Amino acid sequence: MKRQNVSQTKVLILPFPLQGRINPMLQFAKRLVSKGLDVSLVTFCGNKPMTVHARCSVKLEPVFDDLGADDLLHKSADDYLERFNAVVTLRLPQIMAKLGMCKSENPASCLVYDSLVPWALDIAKEHGVYGAEFFTMSCAVSTVYYNVHEGLLKVPIMEPCVSMAGLPLLQARDLPSFVYDIKAYPTFTQLSTDQFSSFKKADWVFFNTFTSLENEVVKWMSKQRPIKTIGPTIRSKYLDKRVEDDSDYGIHLFKPEMDICVKWLNYKQTGSVVYVSFGSLATLGEDQMQLLALGLKRSERNFLWVVRETE
Structure with missing residues (x-):
């Protein structure tokens, strides 16, 4: 240009x-x-x-x-x-x-x-x-979804281990939840695999990663079509x-309370705080909230837990 x-x-x-x-x-x-x-x-x-x-x-x-x-x-x-x-x-x-x-x-x-x-x-x-x-997402995670989209990885996963080009041998439970347990997340499984429907038609494809971090899988994905790594x-x-x-x-999306959190974190030792967040869409039920709270309490560690008012 x-x-x-x-x-x-x-x-x-x-x-x-x-x-x-x-x-x-x-x-x-x-x-x-x-x-x-x-x-x-x-x-x-x-x-x-x-x-x-x-x-x-x-x-x-x-x-x-x-x-x-x-x-x-x-x-x-x-x-x-x-x-x-x-x-x-x-x-x-x-x-x-x-x-x-x-x-x-x-x-x-x-x-x-x-x-x-x-x-x-x-x-x-x-x-x-x-x-x-x-x-x-990383090229490695995206590659898993690409393999599902192209039919190279059959779901539901029936084998204990999964082999994909550019990636090490993985156990089935090492895969993203949307692939490992498609019955639990049908909407997100479809959403994650459909992202490759325009992959070969776009003028450019950018990945939020850098080559030296994921060298083998980036090289493999580049053989499917030219890509550019532009991360982190x-x-x-x-x-x-x-x-x-x-x-x-x-x-x-939500009003952050960064000043309050940072002030609290500054009084804690490095590496001593557990951070818990389930992202913008996921919502936990009452039983899940209780189990998570008990687990955090029993860890006897300081924790910073992102909880919405509705929860």
């Missing part, structure tokens, strides 16, 4: 609306902004606003579910996915048009979409926009400090 055309390049980032998937794509967006590109990030908010850090350098394009749905993060996974897919499918072309990303206006435009929303590539192509698929996508403060004032991710 010619240096003088960098500022004219428009990039739209579309993460799946879970904190662990927003964070790496947001950090990637900050890197692009630091290189002079015009970058916007789609934030699906349900019907509640996200908490946004004032110094976030990436322009945001909030998408609300304006049909009056309840807080979607407390709905079932199927309901959440259905609303997200429906609303973003409708709004995404409108956002691209507003940003002037259509081919006739800006032939260098690109949509970087989360691998969990492979259908976004079809929308990009319909509007003459390049599409780049972004895998937020963490805050620049803890990496190379090339992005100014990058000490906070900048966007939060």
Whole structure:
């Protein structure tokens, strides 16, 4: 890309609306902004606003579910996915048009979409926009899902050990839960394997890793199609400090209490605290909460446990 055309390049980032998937794509967006590109990030908010850090350098394009749905993060996974897919499918072309990303206006435009929303590539192509698929997980985990998608790994898993190219011999229970126990997580099993439906059609494929960390599996995946490793996508403060004032991710699905937590942690010895979090979607039942609480108590260790008000 010619240096003088960098500022004219428009990039739209579309993460799946879970904190662990927003964070790496947001950090990637900050890197692009630091290189002079015009970058916007789609934030699906349900019907509640996200908490946004004032110094976030990436322009945001909030998408609300304006049909009056309840807080979607407390709905079932199927309901959440259905609303997200429906609303973003409708709004995404409108956002691209507003940003002037259509081919006739800006032939260098690109949509970087989360691998969990492979259908976004079809929308990009319909509007003459390049599409780049972004895998937020390690290449090793993604390779397991690729093998399931391609029929190279048959599920349910019947054998005690599993052999896959680029990976060491694994016991069945070493596999991701969505593969090892597909009956327990049918929605997420389907979601995780479907991410490869656009893998060979995207203009570029990015993996949130670096080659020396996963050398063998990255080489194997590169033989399936050209890929680029662009990780680790963490805050620049803890990496190379090339992005100014990058000490906070900048966007939060839930209001963080970082100051309280850090102040408490500062009084604890290094390596003495157990951290417990089940992510943005998972919710625990009463029995599970009780069992986990008893286990933490019996560990006789300090612990920091992320618990929602509803739990």
